[in-house]
Amino acid sequence: YREDRAAGAPPETAMRGALGQLVVAYSIIAGTTIIGFLANLTSSLPPLREFGVVAGLGICFTLVIFVGFLPAAKLMLDRWRAERSLPEFGSRPLG
Incomplete structure (x- = not known):
């Protein structure tokens, strides 16, 4: 995302590119983790089940937040900064 933005891409285009690369990886990671946790359903101990x-539900919600909420929040923050001409953190050297 930062590389595309530094190259002059608009925030929406940069975010689409970043999400296109990450959604598959996030889905695979979340899917395998959910399967691992749901394997506890075979346990004879109710607390473990x-x-x-x-x-498993927590990982599902985390996936939704990482794929849906955080990118949208980042775009809103970038638009808000652009409207107020605020510099981004790390956009100019300190001192």
């Missing part, structure tokens, strides 16, 4: 369900 419940933990598997709760942890």
